[in-house]
Amino acid sequence: MKTYAEINKRIEAGKAVVMTAEEIIGYVEQHGLEPAAQEVDVVTTATFGPMCSSGCVLNFGHSTPKIRMSEAWIQDVLVYTGLAAVDVYLGATQLRHGDPANMYHPGEFRYGGGHVIEDLVAGKTLQLFALSYGTDEYPLRELRTYFTIQDLNQAIMLNPRNCYQNYNVAVNDSDRTLYTYMGVLEPNRKNANYCSAGQLSPLLNDPLYETIGVGSKVWLAGAQGHVYAEGTQHAGGGPRTERGLPTGGAGTLALTADMKQMRPEFVRGVTFRGYGVSLAIGIGVPIPILSPDVLKRTCVKDRDILAPVVDYSNDYPQNTGRVICHVNYEQLRGGEIEVDGKQVQVGSISSYKKAHEIAELLADEIRRGEFLLAEPHAPLPPDRTMKPLPRRPEQKP
Amino acid sequence: MFFFPKCECEKPIIYHLVKDHNLKVNVFRAKVTPEEEGYLVLDLTGTEQDIERAVDFVKTFNVTVNAAGKGLTWDPERCTHCGHCLTHCPTHALYIADPATREIAFDEVKCIECLACIRVCTFNACASAF
Numbered sequence: 001m002k003t004y005a006e007i008n009k010r011i012e013a014g015k016a017v018v019m020t021a022e023e024i025i026g027y028v029e030q031h032g033l034e035p036a037a038q039e040v041d042v043v044t045t046a047t048f049g050p051m052c053s054s055g056c057v058l059n060f061g062h063s064t065p066k067i068r069m070s071e072a073w074i075q076d077v078l079v080y081t082g083l084a085a086v087d088v089y090l091g092a093t094q095l096r097h098g099d100p101a102n103m104y105h106p107g108e109f110r111y112g113g114g115h116v117i118e119d120l121v122a123g124k125t126l127q128l129f130a131l132s133y134g135t136d137e138y139p140l141r142e143l144r145t146y147f148t149i150q151d152l153n154q155a156i157m158l159n160p161r162n163c164y165q166n167y168n169v170a171v172n173d174s175d176r177t178l179y180t181y182m183g184v185l186e187p188n189r190k191n192a193n194y195c196s197a198g199q200l201s202p203l204l205n206d207p208l209y210e211t212i213g214v215g216s217k218v219w220l221a222g223a224q225g226h227v228y229a230e231g232t233q234h235a236g237g238g239p240r241t242e243r244g245l246p247t248g249g250a251g252t253l254a255l256t257a258d259m260k261q262m263r264p265e266f267v268r269g270v271t272f273r274g275y276g277v278s279l280a281i282g283i284g285v286p287i288p289i290l291s292p293d294v295l296k297r298t299c300v301k302d303r304d305i306l307a308p309v310v311d312y313s314n315d316y317p318q319n320t321g322r323v324i325c326h327v328n329y330e331q332l333r334g335g336e337i338e339v340d341g342k343q344v345q346v347g348s349i350s351s352y353k354k355a356h357e358i359a360e361l362l363a364d365e366i367r368r369g370e371f372l373l374a375e376p377h378a379p380l381p382p383d384r385t386m387k388p389l390p391r392r393p394e395q396k397p
Numbered sequence: 398m399f400f401f402p403k404c405e406c407e408k409p410i411i412y413h414l415v416k417d418h419n420l421k422v423n424v425f426r427a428k429v430t431p432e433e434e435g436y437l438v439l440d441l442t443g444t445e446q447d448i449e450r451a452v453d454f455v456k457t458f459n460v461t462v463n464a465a466g467k468g469l470t471w472d473p474e475r476c477t478h479c480g481h482c483l484t485h486c487p488t489h490a491l492y493i494a495d496p497a498t499r500e501i502a503f504d505e506v507k508c509i510e511c512l513a514c515i516r517v518c519t520f521n522a523c524a525s526a527f
Contacts, residue, residue, distance in 0.1 A: 184485065280477065280520070349519075354477055
């Protein structure tokens with residue numbers, strides 16, 4: 001048994017033994033669980049993919065004369081101004097003003113909130129346009145100016161839901177092409193798309209939330225950030241395999257970090273034809289090897305993890321809850337799965353290559369003593385389930 | 398890929414490639430509009446000598462010939478290697494180069510310019526010259 005303090009001491013001394021969630025599998029098979037648990041301090045996990053429910057808080061500072069922004073746009077993308085005079089929230093899925101959306105289906109959605117966030121982190125010059133009704137102390141009623149991330153007082157990413165523990169494999173049982181947030185789905189189950197880093201994914205390496213909790217340190221697109229809450233729709237109480245691995249979405253994390261420290265290659269705007277825009281982001285989460293049990297769970301393999309195959313033509317939109325079958329990530333990564341006796345070609349929405357790269361980068365930072373771990377101050381709730389939204393008639397008083 | 402500057406579009410170039418230079422021509426994609434610039438992406442089969450002569454002939458019309466290039470480009474920097482394109486690329490021109498990391502690569506020779514990748518790529522990694 002090790003403590004966070006002991007592990008951090010070894011990291012600070014540059015003596016920590018760190019492996020990625022992929023490397024650890026072979027290492028434990030070779031050396032045995034108990035000796036490996038003594039030796040290894042940290043296992044790094046990672047994921048890179050579109051993460052809706054992402055965004056950022058920006059503070060612009062004050063112009064002369066001052067303005068209390070009541071409506072504002074960055075690169076013509078609407079930001080939320082109902083916070084304070086010059087604080088705004090920019091959401092990843094916000095469309096650009098004038099985007100025809102799906103008026104001519106499937107819409108192209110070339111630029112939106114996720115792309116503004118990408119451009120911001122890449123250091124590009126962006127346009128701010130703001131309107132106000134004017135007040136005694138904030139008299140300016142219209143402002144157009146140009147800025148980069150370095151001009152801002154704060155640019156803080158604030159993502160209410162990232163890192164889904166597991167996710168659906170999307171197929172299309174209808175006879176027309178579907179354009180979804182799970183990509184383009186050809187008719188009659190011609191293809192299937194999945195979205196998870198599988199054996200590298202953070203919450204699949206800590207399925208019972210023994211080390212990842214509120215307050216845990218994370219690597220968010222290169223910046224050191226942390227888990228600030230359970231993610232929205234966090235529902236760890238769903239069905240699980242014998243090893244405790246969820247067979248559906250399950251847990252999520254709410255993450256935050258300073259955008260000025262982020263690396264542009266891990267913050268990328270996403271265009272889903274016919275669906276909209278989003279943000280793809282790279283996340284790394286270190287797991288402290290506190291005990292052999294914790295280590296054992298980081299040895300999870302793709303073939304152990306089951307994902308539900310879901311029809312996105314009817315079952316998903318109509319919220320029926322039906323799962324066609326389960327497949328494992330080894331099959332998915334192999335490029336072909338069998339559904340109802342039929343072979344289906346598989347594509348991915350999540351990048352395993354980037355996840356791999358992030359796990360290595362984080363491991364290196366820890367080895368160099370530059371990234372310390374933090375003990376969570378509250379666990380993620382283990383038994384929550386997902387509530388639906390009932391459509392109720394108006395209640396007469 | 399042939400690039401036609403303005404006003405070279407009314408001559409039956411393909412006809413001459415077949416008739417005078419004994420070439421088999423497979424046109425992948427073309428956009429040739431009178432009074433405008435045009436592009437033509439095609440595969441030429443024949444003896445080396447015939448192809449060389451044909452290319453010289455085409456150049457007499459002030460047409461720019463890019464023997465290596467296709468009208469479709471894949472930007473490895475913009476690509477995040479997610480693999481969404483894999484099931485949509487009919488000739489596997491976009492393929493997994495390294496199964497361990499699932500790194501994607503683009504084999505230009507196999508590309509038939511169907512443009513499916515442009516339609517599905519969420520990171521705008523694929524682009525068309527025209």
